[in-house]
Amino acid sequence: MSIEARIHRWIRPDIIDLEPYHVPDARGMTKLDAMENPYTWPRELRDLWLQRLAETPLNRYPDAAANELRTSLASWCHLNSASEVLLGNGSDELIQILALALGGTRRTILAPEPTFVMYRLAAKYTGTDYVGVSSSDALAPDLEALLQAIETHKPSCVFLAHPNNPTGGMIETQTVEAVVAATDGLVVVDEAYHAFCGHSYANLLPKYDNLVVMRTFSKLGLAGLRLGFLIGPREWLGVLDRIRLPYNINALTQASALFALEHMAWFEERASEICVERAALSQRLSELPGVELFPSAANFLLFRVGHGCAGAVFDGLCKKKVLIKNLHGTHASLVDCLRVTIGTAEQNGVFFNALKEQLAAD
Numbered sequence: 001m002s003i004e005a006r007i008h009r010w011i012r013p014d015i016i017d018l019e020p021y022h023v024p025d026a027r028g029m030t031k032l033d034a035m036e037n038p039y040t041w042p043r044e045l046r047d048l049w050l051q052r053l054a055e056t057p058l059n060r061y062p063d064a065a066a067n068e069l070r071t072s073l074a075s076w077c078h079l080n081s082a083s084e085v086l087l088g089n090g091s092d093e094l095i096q097i098l099a100l101a102l103g104g105t106r107r108t109i110l111a112p113e114p115t116f117v118m119y120r121l122a123a124k125y126t127g128t129d130y131v132g133v134s135s136s137d138a139l140a141p142d143l144e145a146l147l148q149a150i151e152t153h154k155p156s157c158v159f160l161a162h163p164n165n166p167t168g169g170m171i172e173t174q175t176v177e178a179v180v181a182a183t184d185g186l187v188v189v190d191e192a193y194h195a196f197c198g199h200s201y202a203n204l205l206p207k208y209d210n211l212v213v214m215r216t217f218s219k220l221g222l223a224g225l226r227l228g229f230l231i232g233p234r235e236w237l238g239v240l241d242r243i244r245l246p247y248n249i250n251a252l253t254q255a256s257a258l259f260a261l262e263h264m265a266w267f268e269e270r271a272s273e274i275c276v277e278r279a280a281l282s283q284r285l286s287e288l289p290g291v292e293l294f295p296s297a298a299n300f301l302l303f304r305v306g307h308g309c310a311g312a313v314f315d316g317l318c319k320k321k322v323l324i325k326n327l328h329g330t331h332a333s334l335v336d337c338l339r340v341t342i343g344t345a346e347q348n349g350v351f352f353n354a355l356k357e358q359l360a361a362d
Contacts, residue, residue: 014124021121029323030350032341035165035193035300037221039270039344045263052259053252062251069254072261073229077202083234086241089248091192091216091228095122095159101240102156102186103128110155112141114166114331116190119159131155139167139294139302139333143175147182156185162201163193166327166339168296176201180208186236190214195271196278197297202231209233219299220267222260225253274299278342284352290359300341302327302334309362310336316358322351 001009008016024033041049063069070082079085088094099122103109109123113132123130133149136142141160150158158179162171171189180187189201191213202213212232217225227249230237260267278296285293285303292304305313310328317324325339340351 012127014127018124024323026323029318029321030343030347031323032343032347032351033323033325033339034223035219035298035341036223037219037270037274037299038342038347039221039273041221042266045266049256049259052255056251056255058251060251061247062249062254064246066249066254069249069257070229072258073231076261076264077231079231081234084231084237086230086237086244087249088228088230088244090218090226091190091214092118093248094214094228094230095119096125097240097243098157098186098188099123099126099128100243108153108155109157109159110149110153111159111161112146112164114139114164114327114333115159115161116165116192117330129153135167135333139164140169141171141175143178146175146179150179150182154184158183158185158187159190160187161190161192162199163197163297165192165298166300166325166330166334166337167294167302168193168298168300169294170197170199170297173201176204177208180204180211183210185210187211188214188230192216193219193298195220195268196275196299199297205232209235212236217257217260220260221270222256222267225256227253227257271299274342277345277348280345281340281342281348281352288356288359291355300339302337302339304336305338305359306362307336310338312362313355313358314338316361317351317354320354320358322354324351 066087067082070085070087073085074082088097095118099109103123103126105127108129108131109119110131111119112135120130131149131153133145160171160176160179163169187210191200194200194215204211212230214228214230216228282293282301285291290306294302296302310326314326327334327337327339
């Protein structure tokens with residue numbers, strides 16, 4: 001039997017049909033495609049961090065429960081105890097844990113769309129049905145359609161991204177509370193971009209026992225750590241913790257995250273700077289002929305260009321060494337849409353000038 005035949009015999013057909021997650025080569029580019037924080041640490045902060053890492057023993061396994069880090073996060077999030085925090089190797093691992101625990105045959109994961117692709121992929125990986133509920137023409141969640149879908153499909157898990165990726169829009173309180181009340185399973189509010197919107201639904205946690213909130217360190221400027229966390233009822237997190245892989249948060253990540261929490265003021269200041277840059281770039285894009293800009297409370301902007309032009313604009317920017325995200329073809333609501341991450345003032349200027357030049361050429 002050939003290796004190809006053996007693979008096709010034993011690997012699930014739906015897995016064979018998947019394409020690997022593609023990350024474009026960004027070498028030599030102004031990189032504004034992945035919602036990363038553009039700011040590097042000042043030298044004095046970096047030196048203190050390196051000293052902390054040098055004191056971290058690498059010959060021993062990390063604290064499997066990451067107790068010190070979870071305690072610090074609980075304090076930062078104004079929670080009662082570390083038992084209300086679950087850590088993941090990035091939010092992606094937490095999404096996978098949720099899909100493993102709540103998914104499976106004849107189970108459904110549901111989310112308004114367009115939204116973060118990992119919800120759908122995690123459902124696929126775990127053999128779970130996925131229902132995407134189309135949003136309104138303004139790319140906001142359609143509450144009536146959501147409630148109808150919840151009643152019809154009875155999902156075990158509902159994901160609500162706030163602000164949403166890739167649109168940048170926020171979800172109204174009325175929508176969140178109505179969805180939580182209508183869902184028998186667990187509702188996950190994904191607040192990956194919390195630092196840029198000034199609003200959280202963590203205040204609803206005491207009110208609902210089927211709600212958790214998910215956040216990440218990535219957008220604060222620590223994407224390389226791969227650290228996400230869930231906050232919510234200890235009863236839910238205790239069960240989810242049973243399928244978390246042991247030692248999933250390595251010692252260097254734990255030490256780095258603790259260090260970041262001690263210096264969180266610096267990271268919050270950078271988030272504020274990004275919000276200022278977002279407003280400035282939004283103003284410039286809104287005045288650009290041929291561009292439809294969508295409101296954003298995240299660290300990126302979604303915009304639409306002329307009919308059939310998204311591919312040409314994206315390719316033209318790449319030739320000018322500017323990398324953004326082409327969303328055309330990813331969802332019916334995102335026809336002719338592109339997404340740009342907010343960078344430094346200089347990076348934003350490079351992008352805007354390249355876009356303006358490209359649109360004029362088209």
